Amino acid sequence: MLAYTLKRLLAGGITVWFIATATFVAMHQVPGDPLMNDKAVTPEIRKNLEQKYGLDKSATEQYFIFLGNMLRGDFGISFTQQNRRVNDIIRDHFPVSATLGLLAIFFAATGGVLWGALTAIYRNRLPDIIIMFLVILGISVPSFVFAALGQLLLVNINSMLGQSLIPVAGWGTFAHMLMPSLVLGLGTMAFLTRLMRSSMLEVVNEEYIKTARAKGLSPVRIFFRHQLRNAILPVITVLGPQVAAITTGGFVVELVFAIPGLGRYFVQAVQQLDYTVIMGTTVFYGAFLVFMVILVDIIYGFVDPRVRLE
Amino acid sequence: MNNRILEVEDLSVEFSTYGGDVKAVRGVSFAVTRGETMAIVGESGCGKSVTVQAIMGIIPMPPGRITSGSAKLDGNELLGLSPKEANEFRGIQIGMIFQDPMTSLNPTMTIGDQIAETLVVHRHKTYAEASRQAIDLLEKTHIPEAAKRVTQYPFEFSGGMLQRAMIAQSLACNPSILIADEPTTALDVTIQGQILELMDELQRTENMSIILITHDLAVVARMADEVAVMYAGQIVESGSVEDIFYESSHPYTLGLKSAMPSNIGDRDKKLTPIIGSPPDLFSPPHGCGYFARCPYAMRMCEDMQPTNFSVQRTEDHHARCWLQHEAAPAVAEVSQSNQDKDNAG
Amino acid sequence: MTDITSFQPSDEDFARVKTDLAVEQISRPSLSYWQDAWVRLKKNTRATISLYIVIGLAVFTLLGPVFWQVDSSLQDLNQISQAPSLPKTAALVGAYKRWDGIILEDFPAEPEAYAKSVAAVTELRAFEAATTQQVRITWNPTPGAGGYNIYRNHRAPEDFNDLGLPLGSTFGGNEVSYEDRLSLESRAYYYSIVPTDGYDEYEVYTVTAITPQMIITVNDARGRNLITADEENNLGQEIRLEFHPFGTDYLGRDMLARLMEGARVSLFIGIVAPFIYVIFGIIYGGFAGYFGGRLDVLLMRFADFVVALPFLLFMILFKIAFGIGPGESGIFPMLVTLALLLWPATARLVRGQVLQIREQGYIEAARLLGAKPSYLILRHIIPNTMGVILVTLTFAVPAAIFTEAFLSFIGMGVAPPTPSWGSMCNEGIKTMLSHPHELIFPATFISVTVLAFNLLGDGLTEALDSRMRSRE
Numbered sequence A: 001m002l003a004y005t006l007k008r009l010l011a012g013g014i015t016v017w018f019i020a021t022a023t024f025v026a027m028h029q030v031p032g033d034p035l036m037n038d039k040a041v042t043p044e045i046r047k048n049l050e051q052k053y054g055l056d057k058s059a060t061e062q063y064f065i066f067l068g069n070m071l072r073g074d075f076g077i078s079f080t081q082q083n084r085r086v087n088d089i090i091r092d093h094f095p096v097s098a099t100l101g102l103l104a105i106f107f108a109a110t111g112g113v114l115w116g117a118l119t120a121i122y123r124n125r126l127p128d129i130i131i132m133f134l135v136i137l138g139i140s141v142p143s144f145v146f147a148a149l150g151q152l153l154l155v156n157i158n159s160m161l162g163q164s165l166i167p168v169a170g171w172g173t174f175a176h177m178l179m180p181s182l183v184l185g186l187g188t189m190a191f192l193t194r195l196m197r198s199s200m201l202e203v204v205n206e207e208y209i210k211t212a213r214a215k216g217l218s219p220v221r222i223f224f225r226h227q228l229r230n231a232i233l234p235v236i237t238v239l240g241p242q243v244a245a246i247t248t249g250g251f252v253v254e255l256v257f258a259i260p261g262l263g264r265y266f267v268q269a270v271q272q273l274d275y276t277v278i279m280g281t282t283v284f285y286g287a288f289l290v291f292m293v294i295l296v297d298i299i300y301g302f303v304d305p306r307v308r309l310e
Numbered sequence B: 001m002n003n004r005i006l007e008v009e010d011l012s013v014e015f016s017t018y019g020g021d022v023k024a025v026r027g028v029s030f031a032v033t034r035g036e037t038m039a040i041v042g043e044s045g046c047g048k049s050v051t052v053q054a055i056m057g058i059i060p061m062p063p064g065r066i067t068s069g070s071a072k073l074d075g076n077e078l079l080g081l082s083p084k085e086a087n088e089f090r091g092i093q094i095g096m097i098f099q100d101p102m103t104s105l106n107p108t109m110t111i112g113d114q115i116a117e118t119l120v121v122h123r124h125k126t127y128a129e130a131s132r133q134a135i136d137l138l139e140k141t142h143i144p145e146a147a148k149r150v151t152q153y154p155f156e157f158s159g160g161m162l163q164r165a166m167i168a169q170s171l172a173c174n175p176s177i178l179i180a181d182e183p184t185t186a187l188d189v190t191i192q193g194q195i196l197e198l199m200d201e202l203q204r205t206e207n208m209s210i211i212l213i214t215h216d217l218a219v220v221a222r223m224a225d226e227v228a229v230m231y232a233g234q235i236v237e238s239g240s241v242e243d244i245f246y247e248s249s250h251p252y253t254l255g256l257k258s259a260m261p262s263n264i265g266d267r268d269k270k271l272t273p274i275i276g277s278p279p280d281l282f283s284p285p286h287g288c289g290y291f292a293r294c295p296y297a298m299r300m301c302e303d304m305q306p307t308n309f310s311v312q313r314t315e316d317h318h319a320r321c322w323l324q325h326e327a328a329p330a331v332a333e334v335s336q337s338n339q340d341k342d343n344a345g
Numbered sequence C: 001m002t003d004i005t006s007f008q009p010s011d012e013d014f015a016r017v018k019t020d021l022a023v024e025q026i027s028r029p030s031l032s033y034w035q036d037a038w039v040r041l042k043k044n045t046r047a048t049i050s051l052y053i054v055i056g057l058a059v060f061t062l063l064g065p066v067f068w069q070v071d072s073s074l075q076d077l078n079q080i081s082q083a084p085s086l087p088k089t090a091a092l093v094g095a096y097k098r099w100d101g102i103i104l105e106d107f108p109a110e111p112e113a114y115a116k117s118v119a120a121v122t123e124l125r126a127f128e129a130a131t132t133q134q135v136r137i138t139w140n141p142t143p144g145a146g147g148y149n150i151y152r153n154h155r156a157p158e159d160f161n162d163l164g165l166p167l168g169s170t171f172g173g174n175e176v177s178y179e180d181r182l183s184l185e186s187r188a189y190y191y192s193i194v195p196t197d198g199y200d201e202y203e204v205y206t207v208t209a210i211t212p213q214m215i216i217t218v219n220d221a222r223g224r225n226l227i228t229a230d231e232e233n234n235l236g237q238e239i240r241l242e243f244h245p246f247g248t249d250y251l252g253r254d255m256l257a258r259l260m261e262g263a264r265v266s267l268f269i270g271i272v273a274p275f276i277y278v279i280f281g282i283i284y285g286g287f288a289g290y291f292g293g294r295l296d297v298l299l300m301r302f303a304d305f306v307v308a309l310p311f312l313l314f315m316i317l318f319k320i321a322f323g324i325g326p327g328e329s330g331i332f333p334m335l336v337t338l339a340l341l342l343w344p345a346t347a348r349l350v351r352g353q354v355l356q357i358r359e360q361g362y363i364e365a366a367r368l369l370g371a372k373p374s375y376l377i378l379r380h381i382i383p384n385t386m387g388v389i390l391v392t393l394t395f396a397v398p399a400a401i402f403t404e405a406f407l408s409f410i411g412m413g414v415a416p417p418t419p420s421w422g423s424m425c426n427e428g429i430k431t432m433l434s435h436p437h438e439l440i441f442p443a444t445f446i447s448v449t450v451l452a453f454n455l456l457g458d459g460l461t462e463a464l465d466s467r468m469r470s471r472e
């Protein structure tokens, strides 16, 4: 298990390097000198950046300087927010996004397992049909529409109650987090429900379920101890990649609900062409996602003995 | 005391599918004698597994449906019980093991827990007690280092070991019948021998009856006291192992025999496969199911379902074939012509 | 069975017959792979409906503009953020004329002493027929007032704090009129007048409801070709305005025309991008799978890296890198980016299939017979992978449409004024509370399209998956 973890971490490191390189290459494709294009740069920042990235040096040299900076975890200074370091921006805003994302994943995973199991039990009967219809909707409706609908719902609830029970936008209390994370998790929940359902139906046909029945176990026991546990495994394996979907979905939800997360900041930076912020956040997010996938895989190892003992 | 521990009467099972209803088992009757082994033989898809699974009540319903019949264990009806009632005998009075031990055990549960589970549920033991007993059971099935093995997962076992573990699991509550559905098909030959030996040994020490499903006549010859030959959802011949081997009376049994390599008979004997394929069980033929492949087919066989004639010489020997009719050409002639065919081929 | 037990066979019945093994042959008609798949697909109701929806969308996109020849960028200032409705009419009026308002001469502009409270104004009324060009209201002054605040609301106010939008103020107890020209529509408005002491309000108000009449000026009507030259003098005549069956957006542009043009953009990206990367994936994966060995390992390792790139982040990054110059719609960079990032999935799939097929005897046989690799790939491997590829393609369409919508929504997609469903949603969400149709229509189009392609993909998977066939 240790060797496996180390191997995965090494591969993850290489992937992050690839992401950083791709980021560098992409940003170097930007027509013209990034500093020339933007009027917002003060001479002070310009001097700073020129020094830092050696903008007068060759591309290769710049690349190595860039890699060195990334390796040290130094993402530079924002173009548009004078003298604010990208590291500070990430430190200030990422926890918000992470909280939102974790809550969303939590909703999505519990919901997905629950609904999926339910549809499998009621296969081809009314609850199954209703839930699967909603799932198809959940997969087909873009996250920003959910976000808008969620907000609309809150507005209506609040105006019906005549008081602001759940805040419509903003961040701070748990009440603020509820609707955005639910909305953010919805698409993933639909996806996981589908996966869980087919996984459950596959497991039902496994021989060991037949064995369990031949052993004289009660249906409830078979369901919980044999079927459910094995059916959840594939759901866990896709959780890692789904973190990526949730993270990027977070951009939109943060915009709509005016949440001061890193996603909203990233979108803003993109619109203002704030190069250092874009590069820093991309590499940071990339590394985060890669290691989330690894983390989920390692957790999976603890659930599935076949992986754990390899 | 009734010597018949399990009596199955006129069992029929259907599956509804897209293509129509599959009549997988069509009026099967047999009985199992206390402490003896009954073998069910027949080619793939003839309904062997469905028959025993129907008795155990583990046919998936839907699409499965038991359309008629009864199965009595010591006089108590087994068919049509609620899951709760059925669990009073499943795993307690009847244990079952399956063809592929690799997929028949839960991959995410330790072997020990899976064996212990039966005891916890049926004998109301604590997991600690049950786990200790699981070690004893594994030892009984000759698994080395049983104490260490109980904490392992199925993927850490070899196929033969898994089948032993399956047997240990099915023996947990000292069942009076063990149903073994092709227990050795998925194993390689040397392991096969060991598993059969183990079953033989356990039968003697535990005084169990065994229902052994196989399509290997050599296994039948070695293990069985009584034999039922199945074809296209019906039992076409049944009797003692001697009856079946030395007085084979159904053309299908004869066909099976001549398709089997034998180390008793003459070595020069050619193996003759049975040509053709079994009938479509969506719409089974009106007459004899074997008609299309039968070398002795007669005009009446096509439309007339043969009755289960008792073969004259021994009492419990039956064959579902018109050749057993009193007016039919003598059986001797048939086996004679069979010989001719062998010689000619 | 009973008749059989009593059945007495004759010698004739025992006559030997020769059996014909062919009788037992399965007599169901044999269909080719694709015919079979088609039959299965047609049996799947959801997939069939989806197929019709997809065809409907194609018709909407391609033929729609032929029947609905409205310029999607033309602004109809008479009908801004107009909800879907039947055709509207408007009265023809002349150009706007200034109005000086009413200042009473026999009433003091400032009260002599500031009272603690004053009475509400009376006789609040429209000064003349209210139109969507202007609403002119007047009222009787109230003694003690030093001015008035004017409010407008969309519903009858419930109390003093619910008067709605503050329109303006007058600064004199004798200034008793107000002209409202603030984006008027033909609907009921509730005007409230609150007297002030010149600065602070007295807590009394008077409400009246006024519904302006829809009008259009002669100049406007002429400019938009709604009237002929000789109709120009018929002031007051009701003329028919442009018809907007799906309403208009916040700039008064026709929603239907925009939805059609948006469909063209969204579906173009949604269909062309998958084609590009699926084809690239086929070539890449086919190459890797066919030649195998070290090359295969190398190629697939690279594909793994590309897969690891966080997709939407790099979409954004590449879009910036390729740049959206002024006047460019941004469709091309989007296509390139989608293709650059999404090919590995297809490549891996095709490679797996090729490896599997390569093992099969007939390919080996063909190779031994001297077939060239290109022939083998074209004749044997591609047709055999067609099923999976078709399914991939079907699922790739909604993914691409989603991506386009996402990017356009965060302002990184198709550049305005080119509409796409995603950018229309982006605009619509801003006015979601007051004019929901501007969000609902494009969002519905995205959802229905994605839904249809998803269901179609599901249906195709089932229809083409021969494993399902044996299972059922």
Ligand SMILES: Nc1ncnc2c1ncn2[C@@H]1O[C@H](COP(=O)(O)OP(=O)(O)OP(=O)(O)O)[C@@H](O)[C@H]1O
Binding pocket: B015, B016, B017, B022, B024, B042, B043, B044, B045, B046, B047, B048, B049, B050, B051, B060, B063, B064, B215, B281
């Ligand atoms: N769940 C099911 N749905 C539909 N048909 C089924 C199902 N289970 C079994 N059958 C059908 O019942 C028939 C008998 O199957 P069964 O498994 O009993 O054969 P078998 O004699 O055990 O063969 P094998 O030696 O291959 O195990 C087969 O034709 C099969 O197609």
Ligand code: SF4
Binding pocket: B250, B251, B252, B288, B289, B290, B291, B292, B294, B295, B296, B297, B298, B301, B306, B320, B321, B322, B323
């Ligand atoms: S009944 Fe007729 S067809 Fe059937 S096995 Fe006997 S002889 Fe052959």
Ligand SMILES: [Mg+2]
Binding pocket: B048, B049, B050, B181, B182
């Ligand atoms: Mg079987």
